[in-house]
Amino acid sequence: MSDSDSPQSPLWPLEDDDVRDALLAAYADGSWGKYHGPHVPRLEAELAQYFGVPHAFSCASGTIAVEIALRALNLPEGAEVLLAAYDFAGNFRAIQAAGLRPALVDIEPNCWRIDVSQLEAAVTPETKAVLVSHLHGDLADMPAVMEIAQRHQLQVVEDACQSPGAVIGGRKAGTWGDVGTLSFGGSKLLTAGRGGAIVTSRPDVFQRAKVFCERGNHAFPLSELQAAVLLPQLEKLDARNQRRAAAVARLRDATKNSTAWNSPPPCDDSPVYYKVGWYLADPAAREATCARLQSAGVAIDAGFRGFAKRPDSWCRKLGQLPEARRAAEATITLHHPVLLADEAELARAVEVVREVAGG
Ligand SMILES: Cc1ncc(COP(=O)(O)O)c(C=O)c1O
DSSP: OOGGGSOOOTTOSOOOHHHHHHHHHHHHTSGGGOSSOSHHHHHHHHHHHHHTOSEEEEESBHHHHHHHHHHHTTOOTTOEEEEESSSOHHHHHHHHHTTOEEEEEOBOTTSOSBOHHHHHHHOOTTEEEEEEEOOTTOOOOHHHHHHHHHHTTOEEEEEOTTOTTOEETTEETTSSSSEEEEEOOTTSSSOSSSBEEEEESOHHHHHHHHHHHBSSSBSSOOOHHHHHHHHHHHHHHHHHHHHHHHHHHHHHHHTTTOSSEEOOOOOSSBOOOSEEEEEESOGGGHHHHHHHHHHTTOOEEEOOOOSTTSOTTTOEESSOOHHHHHHHHHEEEEEGGGGGSOHHHHHHHHHHHHHHHTO
16 A cells, blocks of 8 residues: 555544644744745754754655655666565655666565565675665664675665654664655654655765755755644654554554464564554455454554565566565554554554454
């Protein structure tokens, strides 16, 4: 499913007095209707500070952020970019749109991260970059990715669209790679309905991103109004991420004895939950399982389709990609709004999940 097909939740976006005040203030000072105002530069400065990098650059969506990031790396025309064979569909397309060629690597079993043990074998003289995503509350092994990337002089795009605020080895997800990407889409943890950004420590990458986007005017802009509503949400991100993680611990506990639902192995780092993923032992049961949960008011649906079945003429594939195929058939993901719901709503969702999972 594409992001904008994510289940519409009555619980999202959150009612938030600070967002309402930001909207009213943007109305009062007229910044809502201006090309340029204080909110976009302030948001970019606060994103850079939050991520601990010198540069953040906002744009119209996470999808275009990934393409801008790839273009800003200045890769040779037609160069190969490694990516997991299970990822957001727009990432495959972003590689093509940037005039590059996807090369697919499998993921690790029972989670959704690129399998770094296969990364090195996938590198050819044409390979110039890796695109790595953190998905469904799982985190890619960035120290290992960076070590291999450095050895083979590959540049790295780190997609943190699903994981703003996650921490890997003491460092924010999105800041390990040469450039990181964020989404502010309508279902995302920081939402402006639409929007995105890149974050980077490299001045040349920042500069190239700007040049690509500026065509007399900004071609893929975030508006003043969008930036205005994101600012108060950024301040609350860490506290909300902590509450979401506590709710996920209860959900994982509810499924820990299930033989039908499998959680990924626990992770030492601090993931962030936009979607909470499980693997179903019986993929054939997925449609009925999701339907049962949805009819009980719990927003769970199938994960991504993945790319393993894409034609060989579109991409190079490292092996048969069995784990990505399994992820595409067996993944279910719970949509995050319930994680911040009141106790009664959350407890009810936990019990529904326990009952359906047979935990
Ligand atoms: C991993 C990942 N990357 C990129 C995007 C694209 O973000 P947007 O919907 O803002 O275009 C998404 C959206 O769900 C995503 O999950």
